[in-house]
Amino acid sequence: MTDPWHTQGIAVVGAGVMGVGIAALALAHGVPVTLVDIDPARLALAPAAVRDQARIGALLRKLPAAGITAELRTSTSVTAVAGAAAVVEAVTELPDTKAKVLAEVSTVVSAGTLLATNTSAIPVGELAAATARPAELAGTHFMNPPYLIDAVEVVRGPDTGDAAMAALASLFAVLGRRAILVGDGPGFVSNHVLMRMINDAARLVTEGRAAAERVDEVFTACLGHRTGPLATADLIGLDNVVDTLAVLYDRTGEEAYRADAELLARVRAGNLGRKSGAGFYDYGSVS
Numbered sequence: 001m002t003d004p005w006h007t008q009g010i011a012v013v014g015a016g017v018m019g020v021g022i023a024a025l026a027l028a029h030g031v032p033v034t035l036v037d038i039d040p041a042r043l044a045l046a047p048a049a050v051r052d053q054a055r056i057g058a059l060l061r062k063l064p065a066a067g068i069t070a071e072l073r074t075s076t077s078v079t080a081v082a083g084a085a086a087v088v089e090a091v092t093e094l095p096d097t098k099a100k101v102l103a104e105v106s107t108v109v110s111a112g113t114l115l116a117t118n119t120s121a122i123p124v125g126e127l128a129a130a131t132a133r134p135a136e137l138a139g140t141h142f143m144n145p146p147y148l149i150d151a152v153e154v155v156r157g158p159d160t161g162d163a164a165m166a167a168l169a170s171l172f173a174v175l176g177r178r179a180i181l182v183g184d185g186p187g188f189v190s191n192h193v194l195m196r197m198i199n200d201a202a203r204l205v206t207e208g209r210a211a212a213e214r215v216d217e218v219f220t221a222c223l224g225h226r227t228g229p230l231a232t233a234d235l236i237g238l239d240n241v242v243d244t245l246a247v248l249y250d251r252t253g254e255e256a257y258r259a260d261a262e263l264l265a266r267v268r269a270g271n272l273g274r275k276s277g278a279g280f281y282d283y284g285s286v287s
């Protein structure tokens with residue numbers, strides 16, 4: 001195939017939960033990926049994690065049956081993104097970290113390269129201001145896991161240009177993703193609503209009104225949700241939830257986003273949810 005995605009490939013910066021998932025999605029669609037992280041230990045785990053996700057995705061008929069059909073390269077240097085047809089930023093949800101990474105990326109890639117931020121809550125316009133060419137940045141809020149959930153909350157910032165939106169549509173066509181376009185602002189749509197719900201649910205557990213299992217059961221058994229807010233928080237990662245709440249609180253001043261004390265205590269204790277083996281629930285092993 002001669003489109004830029006299959007020939008030049010894409011780069012993903014951040015090899016955590018989401019970066020690995022986005023890389024697996026691209027690789028399974030034949031798109032080469034350069035995966036960048038400052039932590040070499042994360043990069044060392046990535047190839048096996050990507051293969052696992054591609055295998056599970058194929059078994060569930062959510063990804064092509066052939067598995068990984070493109071090359072995965074890894075690097076600890078942002079300069080490795082040069083030459084990619086698009087760069088997806090998926091580093092930790094800390095505004096300064098993201099702004100610094102996007103600023104660096106935008107000086108490394110050539111003009112016209114699509115930049116996408118996978119931020120959970122930081123307004124795209126705010127991050128675009130850190131880049132060399134704000135018109136090239138769009139928000140792509142992939143859900144976890146990216147290979148399973150084919151709808152993506154897409155955010156067009158105040159500066160995002162038509163060319164970037166067209167490039168994103170072309171990339172999504174290759175990856176089999178569906179964009180749900182929403183406006184810019186703290187938490188966009190999903191996390192503006194979800195984060196206050198998770199925080200409130202955590203507070204009810206802290207206050208002893210109900211155990212985590214019962215809180216979630218009300219949502220699953222009574223309201224028909226697929227998962228309850230606390231199981232969802234464990235899947236997201238409680239550290240990421242706390243960082244996202246901080247972004248929302250700093251930008252809105254709304255008390256609903258001030259992180260619950262026990263939620264903060266769980267993160268301080270290293271109980272980050274599924275990825276650490278325990279959060280609101282015990283998982284027995286690290287996933």
Ligand SMILES: NC(=O)c1ccc[n+]([C@@H]2O[C@H](COP(=O)([O-])OP(=O)(O)OC[C@H]3O[C@@H](n4cnc5c(N)ncnc54)[C@H](O)[C@@H]3O)[C@@H](O)[C@H]2O)c1
Pocket residue numbers: 013014015016017018019036037038039042090091092093094097101118119120121141142143144235236237240244
């Ligand atoms: N976890 C979810 O369910 C979820 C869903 C949607 C969006 N997000 C968003 O995706 C982004 C990543 O989240 P995650 O859950 O994968 O986090 P994570 O903690 O699993 O991974 C973050 C990665 O970023 C790396 N990193 C930090 N600073 C870096 C830098 N300067 N250069 C390169 N790499 C750097 C870290 O080493 C780590 O590997 C966040 O913005 C988060 O809010 C997360």
